[in-house]
Each structure stands twice: as C-alpha cells, then as structure tokens.
Amino acid sequence: MIKRKRFRGPQKSLPIDVIQNEILVKLPVRSLLRCRCVSKLWCSVIDDPSFASIHIKKFQSNQEKTRLLVLEPPDMCESKQFCVIRNGEKFRKMSKIGIDVTWFEEYQAVGYVNGLICMKRYIKETQLSNILLWNPSIRKALELPFSQFSNATKIRHDVDCALGYDHANNDYKVVASVYIGDEPLNIPKHVHIFTLSTFSWKSANIDKGPCLWIKGGPKVFLKGVIYWGGINVLTIPSPKGRFSHFVSFDVTNDVFKYIDLPDNEHVHVREYERFPIILDQSIALLEIFESYSQIWVMEDSKGKEQLWTKQFYINLQLLEKCIYFKMDGELLFAGEKGGVNSYNIRSHETKVLAKSYKLSPIFVSVYMESLTLLKGIPERASSTLPSHETIQLE
Template sequence: MRVRKLRAPLPENKYLTPDLWSEVLLRSPPKTLLRFRCVCKLWCSLIDSPDFISMHLKTYKNNQLLSTEHVPKTCFDSVFVIRRSDTTTRKVAQLVKDSESSMISECAMIDGLMLMGCYSSNDSNSKDLSLWNPSIRKLIPIPLCPLKINNFVAVEYHLGFAPLSKDYKVVVFELGDLNLNASKLSVAIAIYSVRDRLWRMKPNWSDFPKWCLELMQARDGAVFSQGAFYWRPYYQYLKCLGEESNTHLLSFDVESEEFSFLKLPDIGEEMRKFIFLLGGSLALFGISKSEACIWVMEKSCGKDPWRQFSSGDSDTDTYESLNRCSMHNLHFSHIGNTDVLLIHYFNKLMFYNITSHQVQHRKHFRCLHMDIYVESLVLHKV
C-alpha cells in the first residue's frame, strides 16, 4: 500500500494578499464571481460587498454590443443578441429571456440592468414592469405603477441611478393630452425606489412648457449620464418647439427628482446636434457641411461645464447621411477604448471615427435597439 506524503503548507509570503485577490476578482466575469462565492467565506463577503460590486462595474469591460432583434417569421417576438463591437458585428451569443416581457425601447441599459415591460392583464393601458440583469439571470418584478393611465395620454418609462443615495429608480412620466391647445400643460410623475421597494407620487408639475412634453414624446428615450436624464435635441422640430429647444437640453435629475435646462455650447445653428455618452460623461456631437466637433460636459465646472474634446473637417457624405436621419431617433454609442462611435437607426448601422471623421456602413443589418452590453453584479443580493 502506497503512503501519500503530505505536502508542507506554503510559507505565508507565497500566498496572494487579500488586496491582490481583490484585483484578480475585479477582472472576472459576473457568472464566474457567483461561483467563486462558494470558495470561502472571505471571497463570499468580498464579492457581496457594495464597494466591490461598484468597483467591478468600473473595472470589468467586455466591449460588446447588445442588440434587440425580431425573431424571423414572427411579428412581435424579439430576442437579445450579444455581438462584437467591430465592423463585422458578428454574433457572439443569444441571451435567454427570463420572462415574456420586452425591453422598454426608450430605456438604455444602466449598470447592466434592463427595464422590461409588458401590458398588464388587469389594465391594458398600464405595464407590468421588472428589472432584469441578464449577465447573472436575475429578474426582479416591480409593483404596478400607481398612475391612472388612459388611452389619451403619452407615457414615458425610464431607469436611472441616484449616485448619492446609491439607489436605482424607475421614473414614469405621464405627459398629459398633447392635443390641447395650450402653451403649458401639467405632467404627472411616479418614481419607484429599488432600495425602498415602493412607489412615490410626485406633485404634478403644472405650467410645464408644452414643447418639453412634445420633445419627450418625439424622441425615443433620453441619454442617462451622472445621475440625470437628458433628452436628445430634435432638429426637425425646432421651428415648432421654439428657440430654447435649440440652445438648451431638457434634463431630469434622478437624485433631486427635479427638471432643469442645460445650456448647450454655442457651436452654430447650422450644426446638427446629437448627444451620447463618452466615458460616462455627457457628450455633444455637432456636424455641418464643413466641420465636425465633439464637446464633453464636466459637471464640476460650474456655469460653463462644456469642454471641447475634438474638432476637424467634416466629410460631406457623412453630413448628408446624418442630416437625412436627423428627424429620426438616432442612437449614438461610444465603443470603449476606441475612437469609434456606433450610430444606429432601424436598418442603418454606421461606425464613425471621431479622429479621422471617416464612416463605415454596415449594410443589411436590422435591429430594434442597439446598446453597449454591460455585465455586472448589480442587484444579485436583492
């Protein structure tokens, strides 16, 4: 009978320190981290800690795209497809949905979370809402919104994060009857706190400029940056909405739960303006027949928060292409660690290089929605 020799334990200086283990774990995908929780109590408590979850969100980047696409030969079914972020947009995987709900089109993915919704069986004008983290297969149902929604009003659903209170919030705007012949209307707001697990009704905003509500309805969602929603400028509506809609952005702060206006940099009326996220900050892309520029907003800079990021000569074909689409809901996404903007509208997909100002078109690609795919541990302990 062979006798197995017991190995002597490694000296302490051969083990990784807790700080080094933390650095290793921060660079692991969420599914792997959930399995690592079973290794030991130390790892479990580390992975479950709010600070680690927040740091993992900032550290782990996979630079992939998430597209919502129609199932072939069906009218209403859709699937979520993960694709490469290069010009091939090759399919990497398909997500398995944990419910029959669909992603609410006006909502971007926030910290790996998606706001899902389907019409309620009890009330055809309300939606059954849920939050879904596809990277860890976590689905959290949300109670029915208390707003009494009828057929004659427009409703906006948005998902955001309040950085000071560290609370994810679902914000529902009931925009009122926009057919009324009035310059100012009221808007009803309901807010769901994921931390507190309850809805709150905000007092109705009366005397709200009608052009703001029309802009909210006309644009397919808003850009979320550093705790606030910003609605996209709409060039085709400027004459109808008024001069202020060309010089300011309408915003809603998720922390204070208040509307405000953000003055845009003065880049000229001839510029077509589009907003997007650049490294987590709000950015403005402007393009005319002769020039293209990008400005980035720095919240800590007081009354003049805009800083020019880049500028250069415009490409005529690019301008004409974007100008033709400016009346539609163009979605701009910056691909991390590159100089590339992904521009999507229905069956159009363009890759725009912000340094060379050159465009590559991806032909015959149709999807309902395109976003940067974020993997995270957010809400895994809820």
C-alpha cells in the same frame, strides 16, 4: 524594528480580502455566479451590493474589450427575441440570450446603466404602462411596482422613463413622467422617482413653469446625471425631434435642470434629428440633417450658462440610419443596402463592420457585465425572465 502592514503569521491560503479585491473582481459574472457555491464566505462576499459596485469598475473586460449589447427583433421562424453580445470590431456574434417574444416584444429599451437596461411598455388591454429593469448578464429582471399609476378612471396612462446610478449611495433611480389621456402638448401629469434600495416611488418636485418635458427620445447618463431632450411646448408647437432644451436630473440630489441648446439655425429644415450623446466625458448634441451631421460639445460651466461649441462635422447621410454613438467618437450606422458600418469622427474613417447583417437592431450599447440586481432588493420583487435561453458562442 519594522512596522508591518499587518501580522498574519504563516498561512497556506490566500486571505479573503485579497481574494475579494484582487481575484473575484477580475472574474466575469457567469464565473462569479458559480463561485457563490464555493463556500458561505465566498457567497456572502459576492452577494454584497458593495462588491457589485467594485466589480463594475474593476472588471477589465468592461473597459478594455469593446463588446456591444444588441437587442434584435424577433426571429421570423422562432417566437424569440434576442439579446446578442457582439464583438465591437467586427460585429461578430459572441453569445446570445433568447427571450420569449410574447412576453418581451412590447418592451422598449430606454437606457442602459451599469449593465442594467431600463425598459418600458404600454399594455393596450389595460391602457397602462409598466417599467422593467433587466440585467441580461445575470438574467435577472425586476418589474417596478405601479400602484401609483392606478387606472380607476380607465384613461390611457403612458409613461416615459430614464435610469441613473447614485454613486454616493450605490443605488439606482428611475425617473418617470406619466401622461394621462391623449395629452396633445406632451405635458406630463406627474413626475415620479423610483429608488431601488427602498423599492418605492415618490413624487418629484418639478417646476411646472416652462414645460420642457417630452415623450420618447434617447436618454444618456453621465457622472450622476441623466439627460434627455425637452421641448418648450409653449413656443414650438410641433415637437417631433425638435428639442429646444435638455432636461437633466441629478440622481443623488433629485434635482432637475433645464439646459439651453445651441440656437437652432435650421428650423426651416424639414427633416432632422437631434440627440443627446456622450463624447469622451462630456455631454454633446448630435444633429443629423439630410446630407450631413454635426456635433456640439457642452462645456461644463458649473451651473452658469452652458457653452456649446461646434466641434465635429460629419459628411455622411445619416438620417434614420444612426445606430449607436460610442463615447470614444465612433458612430455606428446602417449601410445603404443593409449591414453595419462605423465612422470615426476624428479620423473621418469609414469601415464596414458587418456586410451581411440584415436586421435593424432595436437597441445598441456598449455591453457591461455586472451583478446589479443580484441582491440588495426585496426578494419578492426579483424574478428571472421567463424562457431565458442562453446560447454561448464564445
């Protein structure tokens, strides 16, 4: 009479689909790495890259509790650099990972997506650059192959790169622009795209017309697209901080676009900074001037001309003090005499998070635990960072 969902018969233990989709997805990654030892079935479930993508979305601490990932400069007495997980409300230390500084210090973090940090470094001796993907939550790192950028000519090869996630294929891509020699105009010689699942690079098809590429500056990733600041080198000769455009890269379709920014009414201002940020689920532009800041929000206009509206005014001196902008509208900034403060762009409320924090963090982002890089990449390519020392304080 009754159509049952499925017939299971009387049984004592939970079916694996319930264990996988309802229980394991709710565990922190440290527990999951232990659970791989439970049985062959559990191990294969956890190692499946599709499980990693479900876990990112469902693991609640990734959404509810705000934890911050903070890369801190090397300790004076120890030869270690630290990756510290801090509580979002009080900036209190929850756990930290020590990394051998000789290996790590030249790296610069350029992006953080699904628990994966994209880092680059320039090696003086070889005049080459390389790129590293690092998932601190599982202590796994992956150096990208760099045969593409071989240096037969002994000329300086510098790169800038950005990381994005391809939802359609549960894959990751790095887009890298390569600068050869001391190119004054910041025009990259090549642009390459790295795909994690195939572990290979390919040349990007870019329109070289209006050359809007630039080295440095923050990158943000939202809804399958990476954004970073670009500059029209033909019209503005002094590029520092003066982005005239955003360059966007659609990770699934490998499509680049240029997005006009609101007219720069402050060209005459000597010092200011402009960053792409994410506010709620929109791309926004944070402009920091000497005595105040403002936020423009971009309306999603489906490929037509972008509409920018000035939505927030911040009556604070933030120049060179901004540490991190959380997408819910909370801005972290360094205090006058050290310490970390927060400012809410809607309530205009300022709070002191950590009075005595003396370091200048190198990189800050909302922490995400994930199994990305655990499996699904060539075995030879994966490595654990050297001297990964875990100090658990939770």
